[in-house]
Amino acid sequence: MKEIFAVRNFNTFFEMVSALPDDAACRQYLEQILWTNGTPTCPDCKSNEHYKLSSKGEFKGQYKCKECKKRYTVAIGTIFEGSHIGYKKWFVAIYLFQAHKKGISSLQLSRDLGLTQKTCWFMLHRIRKVMGVTDDEVQLDGTVQLDETFVGGKNKNRHWDKKVPQSQGRAHIDKTPVLGILQQAEKEVIERPHKVIPGKIVKETIYLKNAVVKCAVVPDTKGDTLKPIINKHVKDGSIIVSDEWQAYQGLNAKYDHRTIDHRAKQYVDQAGNTTNAVEGFWTWLKRSNMGVYHVLSRKHLQAYANENAFRYNNFRLKDKPRFDLTLQQSNTPRLTYKQLIGKK
Numbered sequence: 001m002k003e004i005f006a007v008r009n010f011n012t013f014f015e016m017v018s019a020l021p022d023d024a025a026c027r028q029y030l031e032q033i034l035w036t037n038g039t040p041t042c043p044d045c046k047s048n049e050h051y052k053l054s055s056k057g058e059f060k061g062q063y064k065c066k067e068c069k070k071r072y073t074v075a076i077g078t079i080f081e082g083s084h085i086g087y088k089k090w091f092v093a094i095y096l097f098q099a100h101k102k103g104i105s106s107l108q109l110s111r112d113l114g115l116t117q118k119t120c121w122f123m124l125h126r127i128r129k130v131m132g133v134t135d136d137e138v139q140l141d142g143t144v145q146l147d148e149t150f151v152g153g154k155n156k157n158r159h160w161d162k163k164v165p166q167s168q169g170r171a172h173i174d175k176t177p178v179l180g181i182l183q184q185a186e187k188e189v190i191e192r193p194h195k196v197i198p199g200k201i202v203k204e205t206i207y208l209k210n211a212v213v214k215c216a217v218v219p220d221t222k223g224d225t226l227k228p229i230i231n232k233h234v235k236d237g238s239i240i241v242s243d244e245w246q247a248y249q250g251l252n253a254k255y256d257h258r259t260i261d262h263r264a265k266q267y268v269d270q271a272g273n274t275t276n277a278v279e280g281f282w283t284w285l286k287r288s289n290m291g292v293y294h295v296l297s298r299k300h301l302q303a304y305a306n307e308n309a310f311r312y313n314n315f316r317l318k319d320k321p322r323f324d325l326t327l328q329q330s331n332t333p334r335l336t337y338k339q340l341i342g343k344k
């Protein structure tokens with residue numbers, strides 16, 4: 001994570017509302033986060049040479065590039081581009097959405113912000129899309145657990161389903177398979193002198209590697225579908241732990257592949273190999289999120305999975321840095337309303 005030169009500091013939602021009291025303050029904060037040292041940068045030619053446009057333009061943060069003569073604001077290319085909602089309401093939505101363990105529903109947000117539910121539904125989808133965005137950049141390594149689960153359905157069983165024994169890979173009518181890839185945390189407990197009390201020794205847990213989960217919504221759970229995704233996201237030579245599902249056969253060509261025999265009710269083998277963490281993630285998803293969203297369609301499932309992976313992967317961050325991280329990712333290709341509802 002890039003170190004953020006933040007002009008204003010706050011630690012809670014309450015403090016943010018006073019630290020960033022209006023759209024202009026929020027916009028300046030975003031400029032600090034997205035531009036190096038907050039220096040205006042042309043989105044087209046990347047030049048820092050600019051004119052600041054006066055009066056109304058200045059309030060909106062409009063600049064003109066000295067090189068290519070184009071006008072721009074920090075919103076160009078972000079989820080805020082072309083939005084009439086105003087930065088402050090956006091910031092409130094982003095803060096609440098990433099800070100609340102269960103997210104927030106569009107209905108609740110529309111009451112809180114005084115916007116229509118449709119507008120809020122669209123805002124949340126844009127936020128959700130940028131929350132999960134860093135996932136593709138870094139390959140997982142160390143010890144990596146694999147597992148799939150089945151989600152959704154048109155009938156009343158609209159929840160993350162527990163895998164039915166012996167049924168992996170079979171067609172689950174109107175359920176969508178999701179592959180989970182989880183890098184295990186590596187930590188060690190060290191002993192060090194107490195920071196205040198002389199002579200006292202305390203124990204401290206040091207994280208050498210964070211737990212990181214990635215989810216991929218997949219059409220089926222065959223080897224030809226799963227293996228390219230695993231190869232892309234897991235570094236060669238890593239330890240991979242999975243159950244004995246046949247789709248995972250052949251992974252030992254590139255990885256140290258260890259299998260757990262779930263049919264024999266084995267969950268941790270004698271060497272300590274387990275898929276408990278990734279299975280725990282599925283359970284966590286069920287409890288943390290699915291109560292908030294009443295409708296979960298296959299079309300939006302990847303975005304929901306990414307949203308939850310983001311919360312899981314950054315749970316040790318405090319709300320403010322996680323908020324900053326979300327803003328930092330806000331300049332990824334934005335989602336238009338037509339894309340979202342599937343119209344061209």
Ligand SMILES: [Zn+2]
Pocket residue numbers: 042043044045046047065066067068069070
């Ligand atoms: Zn330019």
